[in-house]
Amino acid sequence: MNYIIRKGEEKDFEAVLALIKELALFEKAPEKVTNTVAQMRSEKDYFQVLVAEKPDGEIIGFALYYFVYYTWVGKSLYLDDLYVKKAYRGHKIGSALLNKVIAFGKENQCKRIRWQVLEWNKPAIDFYKKIGANLDGEWINCDLE
Numbered sequence: 001m002n003y004i005i006r007k008g009e010e011k012d013f014e015a016v017l018a019l020i021k022e023l024a025l026f027e028k029a030p031e032k033v034t035n036t037v038a039q040m041r042s043e044k045d046y047f048q049v050l051v052a053e054k055p056d057g058e059i060i061g062f063a064l065y066y067f068v069y070y071t072w073v074g075k076s077l078y079l080d081d082l083y084v085k086k087a088y089r090g091h092k093i094g095s096a097l098l099n100k101v102i103a104f105g106k107e108n109q110c111k112r113i114r115w116q117v118l119e120w121n122k123p124a125i126d127f128y129k130k131i132g133a134n135l136d137g138e139w140i141n142c143d144l145e
Helices: 010-026 037-042 093-107 122-130
Strands: 004-007 048-053 059-070 074-084
Antiparallel strands (some): 059 074
16 A cells, blocks of 8 residues: 655645544544534644654654653653544554654654553554553543533
């Protein structure tokens, strides 16, 4: 399968948001997505995105991440979402996206890369374990909206 991984641009936000909504549907929470393309444009300085793109220009996956600071280790990256369209899974696109995020973290002297996975998402859990990620079952998310 031919594809490239490249830095996402504003022109990609519509496709990325469509994938975010597809991911939310997969995660059984489509009603939780309130983001818009306009909001992404106005907040573009707060995140970075990589896209997986087919030769015909179709965006088939993305990884969205940003810098954070963890008191225990210092400068880090938070990988908010990594998603590949179902029809294109199994072609190592997710691995390629994740490897680019990891490389970015190393280039920027990040001490940690953190992300979350739903406890029922066995394929993702298996993938993360395979690459050596530490899955910590102790911490509970706290969101205040």
